[in-house]
Amino acid sequence: MAEELSFPTGIGTSDPTTISLLGQDLAADLMGKVGFGELAYWLVAGRRPTPGEVRVFEAVLVALADHGFTPTAIAARLTYLSAPESLQGALAAGLLGGGSRFLGVTEDCGRFLADTLAQAGEVTDYDAVALDAVTRAKQERRLVPGLGHPVHKEQDPRTPVLIRIATEEGLHGPHLRLFEAVGRVHPQVLGRTLPLNGAGVCGAALADLGLPVEMLRGFALLARAAGLLGHLAEERRRPLGMDIYRTVDRNAVYEP
Amino acid sequence: MAEELSFPTGIGTSDPTTISLLGQDLAADLMGKVGFGELAYWLVAGRRPTPGEVRVFEAVLVALADHGFTPTAIAARLTYLSAPESLQGALAAGLLGGGSRFLGVTEDCGRFLADTLAQAGEVTDYDAVALDAVTRAKQERRLVPGLGHPVHKEQDPRTPVLIRIATEEGLHGPHLRLFEAVGRVHPQVLGRTLPLNGAGVCGAALADLGLPVEMLRGFALLARAAGLLGHLAEERRRPLGMDIYRTVDRNAVYEP
Amino acid sequence: MAEELSFPTGIGTSDPTTISLLGQDLAADLMGKVGFGELAYWLVAGRRPTPGEVRVFEAVLVALADHGFTPTAIAARLTYLSAPESLQGALAAGLLGGGSRFLGVTEDCGRFLADTLAQAGEVTDYDAVALDAVTRAKQERRLVPGLGHPVHKEQDPRTPVLIRIATEEGLHGPHLRLFEAVGRVHPQVLGRTLPLNGAGVCGAALADLGLPVEMLRGFALLARAAGLLGHLAEERRRPLGMDIYRTVDRNAVYEP
Amino acid sequence: MAEELSFPTGIGTSDPTTISLLGQDLAADLMGKVGFGELAYWLVAGRRPTPGEVRVFEAVLVALADHGFTPTAIAARLTYLSAPESLQGALAAGLLGGGSRFLGVTEDCGRFLADTLAQAGEVTDYDAVALDAVTRAKQERRLVPGLGHPVHKEQDPRTPVLIRIATEEGLHGPHLRLFEAVGRVHPQVLGRTLPLNGAGVCGAALADLGLPVEMLRGFALLARAAGLLGHLAEERRRPLGMDIYRTVDRNAVYEP
Known part of the structure; x- marks a missing residue:
């Protein structure tokens, strides 16, 4: 034919x-x-992008490139241990952990903010919009993306810095404003004060850059690709994978 | 315990x-x-890195980010078609094609040049070293990495530009010099003139930056990650995957 | 420590x-x-499992092993073309397409049936339960998983055979019964008659075997792993990947 | 066009x-x-295949399905922890470790035996052929694939059982014979006695089945896919990934 x-x-x-x-x-x-x-x-x-947009964007990529021995970094190192001839496989294995629970927060937060703004129409009082959105999330038993961090329980050091950079470049837009408002109002709804985390502020900043929210996870993955290459280069020079594997294996206990 | x-x-x-x-x-x-x-x-x-090293390095990443509908770009788009909820899976599928035959040339070329230089010791005459290396490769029926391109049969447009940028930044070192010498001398050994390809010149430039040759494939993968995100963002806006899949499927012919 | x-x-x-x-x-x-x-x-x-359970289970795996040039099979072949030294990468690339739109139907259908049965309590009239479930799905603008197929528009040949095998082994349980009822009642809700597809009947049969619905996608992936190995073995003997890639690439048209 | x-x-x-x-x-x-x-x-x-071939083949798949907390099983679990919505990603991450150092032995051993037999022509004395092959491997500083195991230092329990099954089915062919000969003669060349490992005997048995040696890694991957699904099903019921991740992370020490 x-x-x-x-x-x-x-x-x-x-x-x-x-x-x-x-x-x-x-x-x-x-x-x-x-x-x-x-x-x-x-x-x-x-x-x-404009030079200011590039500066904010690269600050986000730098912020998301690594967070130490994350599950993704460990998975990449273990895969490299097993198949050192295939660097692409080790990198891919690490990126495959870029899903809902770790790297996904960036996209989830950007989407949450974008959806809230879309519903709100023109916003004059960000705190009121945030209060409403957090209240609804609580009623529907949904988490508010971007709130809380297992390690940085008081403040995530990336958050104020990214907000300052965006402000310097004239790119402190509605998503970041709403995100900050969430930081101010959530304690009165949730009954405790959580930090605005780094993944979340990155999602807000990327959304303010006008990038499509459906692709925000992609930028987190690109950033993490650089971090994973750092781990793999170190793994090549000073291997840890065998030690990690043996630590798990020698403490295995049979339990049906 | x-x-x-x-x-x-x-x-x-x-x-x-x-x-x-x-x-x-x-x-x-x-x-x-x-x-x-x-x-x-x-x-x-x-x-x-120094600012000059950054400029050469980013020029390499830009050069390697995309080359149109490569097998990796198509694989990423088809995977996105099948599993659009998992952007990381589509990106990983694309990167898994970053192996020996396509993206691997960057690393292979860097390694070939580095090995040749290591064996040669101090080099005064790059053409002589190149002539020797190409001759040995031919005798051992090995390909010389970085020579030839299926599309750019006369000249790869990336090659002279990257050499110029490296020269401008004072980073035109022994690997690039040897690579250029390969370009000059190979016709007398191989009996035909092949272009120095873009993947090869990128490997030479990265090796001149002092980056470990075992990790050069990693930079090609990082560059390609950006290109694949471009393809996937386009696939989201204007899908092609279904059309590609159907083109193959409707022309399937059973043949044992 | x-x-x-x-x-x-x-x-x-x-x-x-x-x-x-x-x-x-x-x-x-x-x-x-x-x-x-x-x-x-x-x-x-x-x-x-009992021998009867094994027979039904293996019939499902056989049914799901391959469906010709699917997006996953093509992605695996293209990845093998690019990185033939890494069979695991080609297989992984193929499996990464095992997501919501193609292989996911097995799990989605099993879950839909299991959720419907859980809500219905003891069932005496499967058609009534099915009618209610399909009606709700339509109201909520959700698709009913397991209905319809792009190629097998009248009947999917796998469906009656798997139902027969399950019946022969005494394993024709509530999920298959409900699935058949969906096949009978959906035309009066949707206004057209769609076939019960093979991926869906496999999900129903696996759920009747008592396998956890959250893992049903896993069996589809295991089955497909065998099919992908078949494609990759054929790709090694009689390559198609280059031809597929070139077909796409030579018909690329620049359009911003 | x-x-x-x-x-x-x-x-x-x-x-x-x-x-x-x-x-x-x-x-x-x-x-x-x-x-x-x-x-x-x-x-x-x-x-x-014949029924006998199926029995040997399935015994191989069963033998290779799992080996506890391997690097691949840990990588799959960590990926599932990060991206539980994408079972295919966790499975793919695990399979990507199916490379040269762990799962690759099956293919390497099959190829080593097949190459040795191809060079030897008609074999009357397997011990002599094995002695020659092991001696050459030692001279060229290559490892003999299939010899030695980090855990099973005396004997790998899978080896005699697979040889027995192949014998029962009349499928104890030249690759297994040569592999057994390697087991007998290597101590006189290497100066120590190593066990014939399970991955190696599986490669020998698959080669005796006439399966293409270039695809043997594929069978190891298929077998491992089943084992990984077992790990992932367990991870869903009784998660370990977070504990493994935290064990590594809390013992991280900065060292440039």
Whole structure:
């Protein structure tokens, strides 16, 4: 069967003499002229960011790149131990932990804030909107994304810094404002004071940059890819995977 | 069994008030002050790069981020089609194609050049060293990594640009010099003229930055992660996966 | 810090002379005495199945092993093309498509039936329960899992056969009964007649075997692992990946 | 551009009324009539196995399904902890550890034996061939695959049982004979006595079944998929991932 095929894309195409990316000439217009974070933003948003947007965006990627021996970092190291010839497999195994419970908070928080703002219409009083949203979440027994952290129980050090950077760049928009309001009002609803966590503030900042909330997890994954490469480079120089594995295995106890 | 455990790491640790990354205070010293590419370099190399090193490094990441509808981009889109709720799965599926035949060239080329230089000792005549290495490769029926490209049959547009950027930054070192020499001398051994490809020149440039050759594939993967996010964001807005899948499926022919 | 660690498991443990699996002596009691499907059932359910349960279970695995050039099969082949040295990466890439839209139907259907039965209490009239459930699904604009198939628009050939096998083995239980009732009553609610699809009947049959509904996707993945190995073995002997990739790439059209 | 496409496959095709698998009618001829292990064999080998071959093959799959808290099982559990909504991601993460150092032994051993036999031509004295092969391996500083085990230092309990099963089924062929000869002769070359391990004997048995050595890792992965599902089902019922993660994290020590 003869057929006409056409696969349209605005990402990349090439011919014998040129490589195009995002409608630009990759070699002539992008290499050496656009930063890597800037390119990642452009690829997902479909528009080139301003220098201020790049600074906030890269601050988010830096904030999310690593958080020590997370489950994802350990999974990547163990996979590297088992299959050291396949760095891509170890990296992929680590990224596969980028789901709902750890890295997912960034996206969940961005979506929560975006949905709340969409329902609220024009906002004059962020505290009132936040109070309403937190109250509804509590009634529906949903967690408010971005609140609380197992380690940073009082304050997550990333939160005020990212808010300051966004403010410096004139990018302190409605999502961050609402997120801060959540930080002020939630104690009167929940009966205790929780910190605004780093993953959450990153989601708020990314949403203020106009990035699509459905892709926010993607940026957390990109950031974490760099952190995982750091772990894997260290694992190559000074292995821990065997020690972690043996620690678990020698303390195994049969229990049906 | 009571035991003393200790898992040393120079990547990241945290306590209730601080997050450390690479021995720095993440919030106070890194966020907003270090770029994302810069951080990725630092994480793997264990030292902060200079601005010139960052420029070359980010040019490499930009060069490797995408090459259109590669097998990895298609695999990521098809996986997203099947499991759109798991962006991390689609990204991981794409990265798993970062193996020997496509993305692996960057690492293979860096290693080939580094091994050749290590055997050669002090080099005064790069063409002679290259001639020897290409001749041996031919005798042993090994391919010379970084030579040839299925699309860019005459010249890969990325190659001269990256060499120029490295030169501008004073980072045109022995690996790039040897790679250029391979470009000059291989026709007399192989009997035909092949272009120095983009993946290869990226490997040479990364090796000149002093990055460990065993980790070069990792940078290709990091770069590709950004490109794959671009494909997945586009797939979300304007899906192609179903059309690709159906194109294959409707042309299936049973043949034992 | 000295600490007592204990990681309890009923799956496997070993010492210098013995390997235990599920509390059995692997070498003495399992190898050559238990089938592979039987073992997979036992591992997940925590109890050894009867021969009849094994027959139904293996019929499900056979039914779900392959469905031609699915997105998952194509993704696995493309990943193998890019990284042929890493069979595990190609298999993993294929399995990562085992999400909500394709393989997920088995689990979704099992859960839908189990939830409906849990709410209904003791059932005397399956058609009434099915009618109520389909009506509610329609009102809430949810799809009824297990209904309809893009290719098998009239009848999915797997459905009657699996029902027959379950009946032969005395394992035609409430989930299959309810599923059949859905097949009878949905036209009066939805206004058109859809076939009961194979993924759905497999979910119903697995639920009737008493397997936990949260793990049903796992069996679909295990089945598909065998099918993917078939595709990858064929890809090694008679490659298609390059042809698929080029078909897409040569028909790429730039469109912002 | 109108084009003729054709993607030949002997695995699976379907039309509105039929699903074909391996040239058979899936519903009429395979479901309920072929076991799952049997189907996996058929898919990879391209021919239906005999009952004896099935018994040996399933004994191998049972032998390789699990080995307690392996790095792959831990990686799968940690990934499930992070992303419990994506069972496919946790399974894939576990399988990605199926590389050279752990699961790869099965394939490496099968290939070592097959290569040795191919070079030896017709064999009358297996001990002489084994002695020669082990001696060469030692000279070239290569490990002999299938020798030695970190836990089972004297004897791996799986080895004699699999040899017995293969013998019972008349499938004790040249690869197993050569493997046993390696067990007899290696002490005189290596100066110490190592056990023939379970992964190795499985590779020998699979090679004697005529399965392609390049796919042997695939069977180890299929077997392990079942074991990983067992771990994940247990992780769902009685989670360990958080405890493993915290054990590592609370013993992290910063060391540049």
